[in-house]
Amino acid sequence: MSLYQTSNLRLALLRALPKSFANALQQHPSPIPIDVSKAHIQHEYYSSVVRENVDYAIDVDVDEKHPDCCFIEDTAIIVGRDVIITRIGAESRREESRAVAKVLSDDSLKDFEFRMHQLVAPACLDGGDVLQLGDKVFVGLSLRTNLAAIEQLEKILPGRIKTIPVGGGLHLKSVLSAIDDTTLLAADSRVARQMAEEIISALEGKAQIFYVPDVVAANVVRLGPKLLIQAGYPNSEKILRKAALDRQMEVITLDMSELVKADGALSCCSLLVP
Numbered sequence: 001m002s003l004y005q006t007s008n009l010r011l012a013l014l015r016a017l018p019k020s021f022a023n024a025l026q027q028h029p030s031p032i033p034i035d036v037s038k039a040h041i042q043h044e045y046y047s048s049v050v051r052e053n054v055d056y057a058i059d060v061d062v063d064e065k066h067p068d069c070c071f072i073e074d075t076a077i078i079v080g081r082d083v084i085i086t087r088i089g090a091e092s093r094r095e096e097s098r099a100v101a102k103v104l105s106d107d108s109l110k111d112f113e114f115r116m117h118q119l120v121a122p123a124c125l126d127g128g129d130v131l132q133l134g135d136k137v138f139v140g141l142s143l144r145t146n147l148a149a150i151e152q153l154e155k156i157l158p159g160r161i162k163t164i165p166v167g168g169g170l171h172l173k174s175v176l177s178a179i180d181d182t183t184l185l186a187a188d189s190r191v192a193r194q195m196a197e198e199i200i201s202a203l204e205g206k207a208q209i210f211y212v213p214d215v216v217a218a219n220v221v222r223l224g225p226k227l228l229i230q231a232g233y234p235n236s237e238k239i240l241r242k243a244a245l246d247r248q249m250e251v252i253t254l255d256m257s258e259l260v261k262a263d264g265a266l267s268c269c270s271l272l273v274p
Contacts, residue, residue, distance in 0.1 A: 154194025
């Protein structure tokens with residue numbers, strides 16, 4: 001099944017934003033500190049929208065020792081029945097994957113028939129570097145994801161992995177995402193265009209690209225007939241609303257400005273299973 005299906009996804013994993021979030025990693029620290037109270041409100045609204053639009057949602061216990069733990073996407077990759085528990089690129093975050101692996105291995109999810117895998121050293125990989133489109137799994141070679149991880153993924157998912165060098169930004173999905181299996185969304189920048197064109201080439205031209213002027217707005221989340229987009233970027237929103245309307249999708253805008261300060265994107269805050 002596709003992550004971009006028109007019906008509700010079966011499962012979402014979420015993890016609450018910790019009180020320690022002010023200490024989250026920041027590639028380029030904002031001159032205005034993170035407002036943790038506001039971040040909690042933003043993240044909880046995001047979580048409520050996800051819960052309302054999937055068949056089943058699980059809240060993984062928050063971990064105050066890990067300020068970034070709300071960015072649950074980085075902890076695992078789920079492709080069909082295969083669950084690959086990652087070894088997160090930032091050493092301080094690596095223990096975040098343990099709680100997620102425990103939840104996904106629980107007997108309560110036995111009907112999903114997951115096949116569990118674990119990346120091992122020297123592999124490093126963040127889920128934010130992974131984009132699924134059709135039968136391809138695009139993996140960004142980035143500051144947080146290395147070749148050792150890609151080699152291990154190729155053994156788990158033979159013939160499906162395509163490496164995309166990330167020329168700028170923290171993750172592959174920092175500058176692009178997808179609306180459906182044939183529609184790519186990317187920031188209108190030289191680096192993002194180059195990566196997007198490599199993806200389209202790998203899909204043998206069987207996809208189209210929409211470019212948006214705001215980098216933050218290039219990361220969206222599809223939940224069945226709904227498209228979640230970042231609020232506050234009117235020029236990008238106009239393009240996204242047109243794309244959604246053409247696909248008979250409803251747009252939901254979310255203000256995630258405080259999470260953006262910690263390099264967070266919409267897709268970072270959930271782990272989705274079709």
